[in-house]
Amino acid sequence: MIMINKGFCSNDEVWKGLEQYPDGTELLWKNILYKLVSSDDALSKKTGKRSLVLEPLGKFVEPKRNEKCFCKSNKKYKKCCLKKWSRC
Numbered sequence: 001m002i003m004i005n006k007g008f009c010s011n012d013e014v015w016k017g018l019e020q021y022p023d024g025t026e027l028l029w030k031n032i033l034y035k036l037v038s039s040d041d042a043l044s045k046k047t048g049k050r051s052l053v054l055e056p057l058g059k060f061v062e063p064k065r066n067e068k069c070f071c072k073s074n075k076k077y078k079k080c081c082l083k084k085w086s087r088c
Helices: 011-015 042-047
Strands: 003-007 026-029 032-039 051-059
Touching: 026 051
Parallel strands: 003 026
Antiparallel strands: 026 032, 032 051
8 A cells, every 4th residue: 555645735736746656545635534546537538648536535543653553554553654644
């Protein structure tokens, strides 16, 4: 599973570089977790470029240090994704 943390950047900044990631990539932006999905609209078929949509999955609640990690790795959060997802 690929996860990207965009923090609190602007709307325009969120979309930069996302076309390189596959569908299903999870993206954290403004404390909401999204899933990256390709859209099958008429414009993308006409231009041949991939249209991207961010599907909201829900609010991101950061686990406590000693809880199991949300990425389902069976590791504690502090040993797994703390540095990648922490707001500090």
